[in-house]
Every structure is written in structure tokens, then in C-alpha cells.
Amino acid sequence: MTAPRLQIEHACAHFDGREVVCGVDLTVRAGEILCLLGPSGCGKSTTLRMIAGIDRPSRGRILADGEVLSDGDIHLPPEARGVGLIFQDFALFPHLSVAQNIAFGLRGSGVDVKKRVDELLERVDLGGYGDKPPHMLSGGEQQRVALARALAPRPRIMLMDEPFSGLDNRLRDGIRDETLALLKEEGTAVVLVTHEPEEAMRMADQIALMRDGGVVQTGAPYNIYTSPCDKDAAAFFSDINVITGEVHGALIDTAFGQFLAPGVPDGGEVEIVFRPQHVKIDFDRKGKGPNPTPQDGVPARGVVERARFMGHESLVEFRMDFDGSMLKATVPNVFLPKPGTALWLTIRRDRCFVFPNRN
Structure with missing residues (x-):
């Protein structure tokens, strides 16, 4: 059996002498979407930052396809991990065109880079938009550019921190479904942070419910909703x-x-x-x-x-x-x-x- 695309073993994080994440164990396979769900301050974003390599775990291990990314001795930098990042504000470069944003960080010949950019523009339904500056695009279109840029280097893991919360409600469902379908098609393991239970139920193959820096329950949306581990877990999903x-x-x-x-x-x-x-x-x-x-x-x-x-x-x-x-x-x-x-x-x-x- 192949190794999980992403594996987190007993990961902990300390800041200023305070433990903000402790004992996190998670597994994500290729093409699977895992939602980190919980209230503000529960450790979701810190866990994401440890996977990305921005923060180093104080204890535990993080592996991708069986390769150690972080442990007591090893800590690969973010650019060496094969990890893509999409954040709420999209973080597009305003002085670059759409095509230049997508090509940013790609290596190889100009022909190969252009081919990859054109391919991604078509896949996110933005063919012909390559020369436009980001500010001329709608919020939904900017989100697609951010997705294309994150997908360009073919990451094995995609990390998403509240990526759809800035979109208009009318656009959110369609953009979200299109984005996740494309990531699944690419075989990318996705870890997505949200504090919205309905969003997690709609998107996730697995939900990791976090509280006070730890994971209190992990499971498929149906199972975690119908078999909560305690009163607070039940209350997080509904009245x-x-x-x-x-x-x-x-x-x-x-x-x-x-x-x-x-x-x-x-x-x-x-x-x-x-x-x-x-x-x-x-x-x-x-x-x-x-x-x-x-x-x-x-x-x-x-x-x-x-x-x-x-x-x-x-x-x-x-x-x-x-x-x-x-x-x-x-x-x-x-x-x-x-x-x-x-x-x-x-x-x-x-x-x-x-x-x-x-x-």
C-alpha cells in the first residue's frame, strides 16, 4: 500500500513558551480533501503553517509520500516541499499580468512555461485573460488566477486558508466546487481551513474538528455529524x-x-x-x-x-x-x-x- 500523500504525527507547536498546537495526528491521501474545522484560535492556521514549513514543529513529524519534511533533525524550507498555498486575499501581484502571476516561480524554457500557463488559463475558464492586470478581474476571477498560480508547479499538497470567505455568496458555491473538482482531478491532497461547519460538510472527504490546539474528532462529514464525540462537537454543527x-x-x-x-x-x-x-x-x-x-x-x-x-x-x-x-x-x-x-x-x-x- 502506498504511503499517504501527507502524514502528520504527534505535531506540536510552541510560541513564546505557550503551546498552541499539541499532539495533532492527521493523514491525507492523494485526491482527498481534509478540512480543519474549529473556532478562531483553536490551532487550524498554525497547523497549516507547520505543513507549509513556515513554522517548525516543536515536536512530532510531518511527511509527504513517506519523505520527512519536518522532525527533530530535518526541516525542509517551504519551496522544497512541493506544497501550494491559497489564502483568503489571493495575494496576486498587482504589477504583473494574469499570465505573469501564474508563471511566477515556474522554471524551464519560455516555451514550456507559456504552455503550462495557457493550459491552466483554459482549465480555470480564463482563456484570453493572460494579458489583463489582476485589478480588472472580478473577485471570482482573481480566485481562479490564484488557484492557477498555486497549481502551476504541480504541487502534491495544496493548503488553503479560508480561501472562499472573501467571495460574494452568489459566486462562492460555484467557484468552490469548481476549484475542488480541479484539485481532485490533479490528484492533489488538499488541507483546507475553515470555521464554517456547512462549508466543511459540503467540501470535505474528512473533517478534523479542532479545539484548544488539538484534534478532538476526525471522520467523514456524515459520521462526525451523526456521532459527535461530545456535546461541544454536536453544538458546533447545529443548534x-x-x-x-x-x-x-x-x-x-x-x-x-x-x-x-x-x-x-x-x-x-x-x-x-x-x-x-x-x-x-x-x-x-x-x-x-x-x-x-x-x-x-x-x-x-x-x-x-x-x-x-x-x-x-x-x-x-x-x-x-x-x-x-x-x-x-x-x-x-x-x-x-x-x-x-x-x-x-x-x-x-x-x-x-x-x-x-x-x-
């Missing part, structure tokens, strides 16, 4: 509801019946986490609870506090009779019950996560 309860005999009592908490000792607290879209509202039976299914569990009554239409769904907030807590539910299309309306609710038990309360 959540949280029910806190105390364990007695491996069970927790809630408004929706009892939940199992295996392995948690008596007296320990757990958090039951579920998303608003997994709350089911009984629209027809307002005077008594609905007939529950094993999947939905026990019904509980809540009183509407507020309802808002969000464009493609409605968000309804309830105050629960059981303990006065607040609970959110989302409903497709328009559903705006008046405040004070009492409705019965159930939750999808197969979509609930039970975590020990670490607070």
Missing part, C-alpha cells in the same frame, strides 16, 4: 437541546421518559443532547398526548414561547411543563403557533446523544 439529569441505577428520568446511561455511577450527571429537527410536534392532538412509538418514546407537553420563520423552516421555542426548561424545535415550511399554545412533543431517541456532564 442543540440539552437535558441534564442525575443517574440512578444506570437510568435518567426526563420529561420524555427514562434514558439509559451505561457505565455512569449513581449520582453522576449526564447530558442528553438532541437537535431541534429531531423534535416531533403533535399537530392534531392538543388536549392529550400522542400515541408514542418506541422510536419517539414518551410524549411531553410544552407551551409555545416564541415562533419564527427562518426562510426554509420555522423555529419554535417551548417552555416544558416538566421542569420549566426551554426546548427548540424546527418544522419544515411555515408553522407559527401563537405564544401560549400547548402542544405535545416527542424526540427521536435514535438521534439522542448521552454524554457525561463534565462541567
